[in-house]
Structure formats: structure tokens, C-alpha cells
Amino acid sequence: MPPVVEARGLTKRFGAFTAVDGIDVEVAPGEAFGFLGPNGAGKTSAMRMIGAVSPVTEGHLQVLGLDPGSQGAELRARLGVVPQEDALDQELTVAENLAIYGRYFDLPRAVIRERIDELLEFVQLAERRAAQVDPLSGGMKRRVVIARALINDPELVLLDEPTTGLDPQARHVLWDRLFRLKQRGITLLLTTHYMDEAEQLCDRLVVMDRGRIVAEGAPSQLIREHATREVVELRFPPDHEADVATILAPTGHRIEVLPDRTLVYADDGDALVREAHDRGLEPTAVLTRRSGLEDVFLRLTGRQLVE
Amino acid sequence: MTTPIALRVLEGHARSYRHTWRGTTIGAVATPVLFLAAMGLGLGQLVDADPEGPMGDVGYLAWLTPGLLAASAMQAGAADGTFPVLGGTRWVKTYHTAVASPVRPRDLHLGNLLWATIRITVIGTVFVVVAALFGAVPLSRGVLALWPAVLTGVAFCAVLSAGVVLLVRDQFLAGLNRFVVVPLFLFSGTFFPVEQLPAAAAAVARALPLWHGVELTRALALGQPPAFAWQLHLGVVVALLVAGIAIGARTFDRRLRP
Numbered sequence A: 001m002p003p004v005v006e007a008r009g010l011t012k013r014f015g016a017f018t019a020v021d022g023i024d025v026e027v028a029p030g031e032a033f034g035f036l037g038p039n040g041a042g043k044t045s046a047m048r049m050i051g052a053v054s055p056v057t058e059g060h061l062q063v064l065g066l067d068p069g070s071q072g073a074e075l076r077a078r079l080g081v082v083p084q085e086d087a088l089d090q091e092l093t094v095a096e097n098l099a100i101y102g103r104y105f106d107l108p109r110a111v112i113r114e115r116i117d118e119l120l121e122f123v124q125l126a127e128r129r130a131a132q133v134d135p136l137s138g139g140m141k142r143r144v145v146i147a148r149a150l151i152n153d154p155e156l157v158l159l160d161e162p163t164t165g166l167d168p169q170a171r172h173v174l175w176d177r178l179f180r181l182k183q184r185g186i187t188l189l190l191t192t193h194y195m196d197e198a199e200q201l202c203d204r205l206v207v208m209d210r211g212r213i214v215a216e217g218a219p220s221q222l223i224r225e226h227a228t229r230e231v232v233e234l235r236f237p238p239d240h241e242a243d244v245a246t247i248l249a250p251t252g253h254r255i256e257v258l259p260d261r262t263l264v265y266a267d268d269g270d271a272l273v274r275e276a277h278d279r280g281l282e283p284t285a286v287l288t289r290r291s292g293l294e295d296v297f298l299r300l301t302g303r304q305l306v307e
Numbered sequence B: 001m002t003t004p005i006a007l008r009v010l011e012g013h014a015r016s017y018r019h020t021w022r023g024t025t026i027g028a029v030a031t032p033v034l035f036l037a038a039m040g041l042g043l044g045q046l047v048d049a050d051p052e053g054p055m056g057d058v059g060y061l062a063w064l065t066p067g068l069l070a071a072s073a074m075q076a077g078a079a080d081g082t083f084p085v086l087g088g089t090r091w092v093k094t095y096h097t098a099v100a101s102p103v104r105p106r107d108l109h110l111g112n113l114l115w116a117t118i119r120i121t122v123i124g125t126v127f128v129v130v131a132a133l134f135g136a137v138p139l140s141r142g143v144l145a146l147w148p149a150v151l152t153g154v155a156f157c158a159v160l161s162a163g164v165v166l167l168v169r170d171q172f173l174a175g176l177n178r179f180v181v182v183p184l185f186l187f188s189g190t191f192f193p194v195e196q197l198p199a200a201a202a203a204v205a206r207a208l209p210l211w212h213g214v215e216l217t218r219a220l221a222l223g224q225p226p227a228f229a230w231q232l233h234l235g236v237v238v239a240l241l242v243a244g245i246a247i248g249a250r251t252f253d254r255r256l257r258p
């Protein structure tokens, strides 16, 4: 099957500033594909080109076999978009927000009514159908936006930071819904700066930084390639003078000194902790955890994802 | 059969208007009616006391009514070219959502204009009926005078929304009202003939598009010929509308598809 998204050398410039700097991306049908990157990495800019709302500055881009430049309207009719900001009309009801959007696709009113019922059921908001949007919680609003994005029965859904700003419980509800979409065979393209989200949802992802792709692969593969099995986080009191990096250097592990803690990448975390004690270090807190995409990002860019 | 996209946008306006019509419509009708009562009935007594006055044998109330009709249509058009557009781009950001669907930026512009046309027609009709009850205009002439007033309002809506869509801050809003809408409202031959102004100021007033709209509206309401050829007056208003649509097609695109 031909790819759903095919980008080569995709570039977006605003004046002299390059927001997306020649990225290559290929997304297969039914795949959940992620753009992981910090603020300003160019995730939204890339998504907006793929969604045919922002003209491509340079490079090749095909989405669902269409050219977003010349076949934009036709393409947008087959996409679902969850923008970074909800943009719901707060004064209207949940159903009205969906109905207005549905009419933009020229769907018959009867079809819209039916789909609203189904979709609100799907996002678990059936009882809020006639409720005003304004008083809904952030997580509920996000679910309304997902329902809105599905009103035209899209083949590809673009989600720009679907869970940013939500509490952990609301995020899990959302992830569950997105996972179900994926099970239905809908291709998902999402951006996030949460590694747990990328790990949960994405079959494959690219790590973006300053408009470029710095790594690509399945989450587990990226972790395997760029991080150790475990990470030890050591915290020291604020007035701690000793140079931890130098003291631990002979262990041969990679060390990242962050403002609030020091990370040591070791396959056997417990052994590393014992060794640190043997070398006279007395951290106030020690945490041994599995490594994640956050560590991959730190490794590749020397910076943290969420700063 | 597919529905033209601007009509789908129009439908969205109509749906959301169900929640907001009271506040916006009552204000848009009440203001000119208040002016009509205060100026037409109150001030009119003073004006009409002078038989040599600039209104000639037309009473002040009858002279003022079409001016208010056109000027309040302009004001309503200016409001429709401002608030829904800023709502779409900045406050609620519904325009950004809409352009992710098959709707194009220019459809949003046209849809808003169609909506403004309906709204201004309704507001103008209510005003004409009230004015007829005041005895300010015969109902038939008032209804006849509606179309140039509505055309004027829609033309202002087109031009303003073409500019407002580019605004990235709200601070221009107060200035827009204070330095554009209110002076136009006051000095376009609405409350007094522009001949009353010093010659230079009168020349400026005659260059204002609203004055041309007022002249057309007044000519139809009073059954008198306008100041210049009606083709000229109509040409100015239509040119404003066409320019608003053409410029808006570009500015909406620039803003919503960066």
C-alpha cells in the first residue's frame, strides 16, 4: 500500500527563519506516527503543511496520494485535525460545535446528527450533548475536539499535542480513545513533547529539534540505540561542591549533569549506586529507573524535552 | 449537489447567532432609534423653526432618517467586520479550525459578508418600520431606501474585515471606533448637510464613501435627486465592496495560511 504521508526534504520558512528544515517522513497506512520535540522544534509547522493549511516552502509532500498545494480542499475533506488549541465556541453546545464543523464538509444534516450521537458515545460525552462547552473540564473539551475531528470519518487524523495541559487521569482516558482509533485502522499522526505519550501511542516516531529530525524509529528501538537499560538519578544538596562527573568518570558510564540532578546511564543501576557510595558520594536521593525517550532526546541534543 | 462553501459558513453564523442575537440586535436597532428620537424630534424643532434652513421644505426628521439609516448600517457593517473576524482569528480561533476543513479563508470572508447582509437588512428593516411609526418616512419609501443602506453597510464590512483579519492585538479596536467609525457617522451628511462644513472639510466629507451611501439612501427616501449623478454615488459604494472582497481574499489567506 502506498504511504499515507510521504515527505522528502520538506521545508517551511517564515521569512528568513527556517521552522522545518528539510525533513524526510514516511507514514504507512494504519500506523501511529509521532513527532517528538521540544517547544519550537517545528512540529506544528510540519503538521500544518501535512494538513494542507500552510503552503510548503520547499520539498516534496504527498498526503493520501494528494498534493496539498493543488488538491488542498480535496485532501482536507479526508483528514481529521485536532489542533494544538481547542478553538471550540464556548457559548455553543457540544453538539452545535460539531454540527457547524460537520456542515463545513457539506455532510447532510441527518448524517451529522447520527454521527454526533456515535462520536459523543465514543468519546464518552453522550450525556453532554446539549451542554454548553464553557463549563466542561480541559479533558472533556479535548474529547469534544477529537469528536469534532472525526465528524467527516477521516482516514488520517492529525493530533497536535493531544494531551498537553491535562491531568494524568484525563490523559489516560484520551490515550485509550486514541488507541481505539488506531485499532479501527485509522492512521494517526501526532506531535508531543511527552515521552510517555510517544511511548504509549506511537509505533514509530521521529525526534525533532530545531526543525530537523535527529532520530527515527520505534520507541523501544530508539531507547535501545541511544540509551542504556537503566538510568540512575542522583540528587545532591544545593551546596554540594564535589564534581560528581569527575568522580564517576572512571566507571565509564555516560553522565549528564542537569541543574537539579545528575543522570548516570548504566545497564545495572544498583551496581552503579553501590559504586558511587564506594567512591564516597552521598546523594540525598537516588532513583533507579528504566530509560525512556527523554534520555534519548538528552543524548541526541544535550537538552531536556520539557524545560 | 454540493452547497457553495460560503453558504456553509453562513449557516454556521446563523447557528451560533441563536445564542447572541439579543444583545447584538437590540443594540444595533436601539442606537439609531434613540438618535431619531433625540435629534429628529428634539433638535428637529429648533432646526425647523428656521424656514430658511438648509433642509429646505423637508422637515429635519424626514431629512435625518435616511442619514441615520445609512450611517447605522455602516456601523453595523463595521461591527460585523470586526468582532466576528477577531473572534475567528484571535478570541475563539474558529477560523483556524475552519480552514482545516474544505473551507478556504476567502469562504470565511464571504460567509461573514453574507451574514452581515442578512443582519444589516434585518436591523435596517426594523429601523425603517420604527421610523415610519414616528411619521419620519413613508413605509414604502423607507423600504425602497433600504438597499443602498444595506449595500453601504456590507461594503464597510468587507473593507474592515479585510484589514481586521491581520490584527494581532486588540488595542487597535478602540482607535478604529474612535477615529474611523464615529467620525464617519458624524460627518458624512448624517446629521447635517456637508455644505455646512468649511469648504475644505466639505470636500473631504464628499470623498468619504459613507457620504455617497447616505446620498443614495436619502435620494430614495425623499424622492429627490442625489447631490451628484446616482451612478457616481453607486460606483463609489460598489467599488468599496469590490475592493473589500478582493483585498480580503488575500489578507484572509495571508493570515490563516501562513
Ligand SMILES: Nc1ncnc2c1ncn2[C@@H]1O[C@H](COP(=O)(O)OP(=O)(O)OP(=O)(O)O)[C@@H](O)[C@H]1O
Pocket (backbone or CB within 6 Å): A014, A017, A018, A019, A037, A038, A039, A040, A041, A042, A043, A044, A045, A046, A084, A193, B258
Ligand atoms: N506564522 C509564523 N510566523 C513566523 N514564525 C513562526 C510562525 N509559526 C511558527 N513560527 C516559528 O517557527 C518555529 C517552530 O514553530 P512550531 O509552532 O512549528 O513549533 P512546535 O514544535 O509546534 O512548538 P510547540 O511545542 O511550542 O508547539 C518557532 O520558532 C516559531 O516561532
Ligand SMILES: [Mg+2]
Pocket (backbone or CB within 6 Å): A043, A044, A045, A084, A160
Ligand atoms: Mg506546536
